[in-house]
Amino acid sequence: MTVKKLTHLSLLALLIFYLANTPSDAAYVLRSAVNVLGDAAEGLSRFVTDVA
Secondary structure, eight states: OOHHHHHHHHHHHHHHHHHHHOHHHHHHHHHHHHHHHHHHHHHHHHHHHHHO
16 A cells, blocks of 8 residues: 555545544534635636626
8 A cells, every 4th residue: 555545545534533523513614615615716707707
């Protein structure tokens, strides 16, 4: 097993552990990430509209 694969599996295991033990915190992180993506999409939309 390569170091890269071992690192990915370790991160996945840590993520699953985090989700299982603190679901409310995990939901907050996910909600925040979705908000950031939404803000980025809105900014890109405004940029394209202004350029066109």
